[in-house]
């Protein structure tokens with residue numbers, strides 16, 4: 001798929017060069033242009049990356065693919081989901097499996113899907129059953145799940161329509177998809193633009209808002225049962241940090257980028273005052289739909305009848 005001149009989801013008109021970004025976490029020589037749909041508000045990398053480019057976006061140091069001390073070893077923890085049906089939980093993009101392990105201990109029957117083989121190995125060594133690949137090639141034909149969880153995953157998917165269709169097919173009769181994803185309608189994205197920590201180019205290919213998520217559901221046989229935005233003062237402080245140290249101006253050349261990223265990483269500022277000022281803003285903006293994250297619960301259209 002080359003460069004799009006209309007919205008990937010709703011075919012509406014787009015702002016072609018909504019913003020330009022670079023990899024602020026690991027440097028890299030490339031610039032990435034994001035377009036924005038004037039109709040449903042979807043923000044997407046344009047042109048979309050080619051499938052063979054994706055793995056290079058995730059270097060070994062990418063933290064969700066690495067085991068952290070204490071991760072998955074907690075004895076107990078909060079149940080994130082209401083008990084449902086026969087408690088079959090599938091997490092897509094389960095990383096090293098800490099959430100699955102915790103819910104297994106809480107009595108859930110858990111399965112995972114993870115594309116990173118290192119993270120899959122960690123899951124398996126912790127006794128978790130994980131498909132190493134994508135949801136599209138997962139051998140779940142005869143299985144159905146009560147909860148399918150996508151924790152900050154859908155923004156990484158190159159083919160969200162196909163993945164959601166498959167997820168809809170895998171839901172049990174009263175099953176739900178629960179997802180978290182950055183909110184492109186957030187106040188902090190409006191303020192920081194290409195320095196927004198949640199943009200995370202080039203790993204985040206699609207950024208959704210409530211409208212574009214609705215559009216994605218409409219195309220994939222799903223309906224929104226509940227949608228809300230959640231505040232994150234961490235995203236505010238991290239964006240403020242990127243903005244102060246790396247600025248909105250894109251440095252040219254790889255060496256300059258590496259140097260600036262190194263400096264930013266070394267700047268150990270606590271942002272205590274900034275956090276104190278921003279916390280109430282952050283809290284109230286989430287009440288008004290402008291929080292940093294979207295949380296949605298989806299059901300299959302067939303479940304409505």
Ligand SMILES: [Zn+2]
Nearest residue numbers: 007010037040
């Ligand atoms: Zn659109």
